Amino acid sequence: MTSFLNILLYIQIALCAACLYRIIRGPTIPDRMVGIDIFGILVVGICGIITVQTGKAFILDIGIAWVILSFIGTLTLAKYLSGKKLNE
Amino acid sequence: MRYVTVFILSMIFWLLITFKFTIPNIAAGAVASAITAAIFGRYYFYNVYKFLQPRRWLWFVVYLVTFIWACIKANFDVAYRVLHPAMPIKPGIVKVKTTLRSEFARTLLANSITMTPGTITVDIIGDEMYIHWIYIRSEDPALYTRMITGRFEEYIKKFAE
Amino acid sequence: MNDMAAIILISVGVLFNIFGCIGLIRLPDMYNRLQAATKCVTLGCCSILLGVLVHFGIGSAGFRALVAIPILFFTATVAAHALARGAYHFGTKMDKRSVKDDYREAVK
Structure with a gap:
């Protein structure tokens, strides 16, 4: 289960790399901003995934603060x- | 009365986030909620007695179920358009009239439209909403108004107006 | 049992995120990318947080995940409106395949 x-x-980190591709490559400035938002x-x-893995609840606080920022x-x-x- | 509502809502939020029922924690939450209510209290909730009518909560639950079902449908719609080799898109911005009056209801309608299949709200000017649609199915204003706002407008009118 | 349901919910969330990011890379212009990415990624992350809620049950961590879901919904949709409006005022062109633009008269 842990390995899964x-x-x-x-996979999620690879998706972040896809966003970085859009930020670097984007032909116009709004394209880059969409990448930053996503x-x-x-x-x-x-x-969320790290919280399930480690069982420590404070990581979710980081997530909430990250959303608002x-x-x-x-x-x-x-x-x-x-x-x-x-x-x- | 408005200030009290904001105070109670932020207190509930604090207790849900920390989830520790000791005296110092509750005191700290009360101080923080009081500051929040003092600063932001005058912006929200012009008629707080609406919170106490059970009929509105019932319609809210109906709206929530419809909304979640529309979200899931929207995801499969996007997946179909993205994975199809030819990408069947026909985008455009259309104009839709709304009959909702209050600001809160309009914001809620705009958010619902953003999460339903293929549409995203660009702007609201007066009574008219401008909506970017990824695949325009019809050119007739009456028809596409019913397609886009659909049942959400009735439900929101019943619980938020 | 709970673990199994949590794993399934998290996997579904990651699958939705994959669809959203494929859309972010493949679709032709900025508005279409914004549509695909916002919808899919927001629902995918909500599904992951729902998986966290199922895994921990009722308690400190579960309620934090439950609070994060509505915050995520509201902030993501409002940010999408703001970006679309800002991009239109900035002068971003729509794709060649676009058939209709009612907003142009309203901006002038």
Whole structure:
């Protein structure tokens, strides 16, 4: 069971690499931002799998904090895209 | 009254996250919830008595079941379009009129549309929502309005308006 | 029994994530990529967290996973709206196969 979870963890990390490919390769700036957004959500899945593997509950706290921080980061990037000031 | 609602909701959130029922923990949560309620209390929940009507909770459960079923269907739809060798897509942005009034209900409708098969909300201006659709099935406004908003609008109107 | 159900839920979640990332790489323009990736990856991660909830049962870790699911749903969908709107205002072109664009008149 642990080895199967290991395989799932490696697949998830490979998916993060796919996001990195989109970030590096993306023809326009919004494509890169989509990659960053999806990367932030995938990390939460990694946190969940590590929690099941190790049995330590505090890793889920890292996941929740990561979701909220990635949300704020994406909102900031979207504001930058639409060309407004940050206090608007 | 609004402040009390925000206080109770954030207290429940704190207790669910920490899940430790000792006196210092509950005191720390009460202080943090009081600060949250003092800062953010005036932005939310203009009519808090709606929380106490059981009919609305029943419709909320119906909405939730429909929503989860639509999510699962959306995933298989995306999988079909992505794995098909020719990629059957015909994208475009369409305009849809909504009859919902309150801000909360509109946000909920936009979120539901984003998670249903093939559609994503781009913007809301006044009464009109602009929706990016990955495969446009019809050109008739009345028909596609019913296809996109569908049952979600009725259910949300019943429990959130 | 619980372990088996948890493993199945986590595997289904990872499978959905794979579909989402294939869409992120294969689809032609930014809006279509955003659609595929947001839907599939959000539901996949929710499925993984549901697996965590089943594995730990009712308790500290289980409730944390249960709290994370609605947060994930709301933040992912709102971030997708913001990105799509920002990209349109930035001037991102839609794909050649697009047939309709009602938003152009509204922006002007």
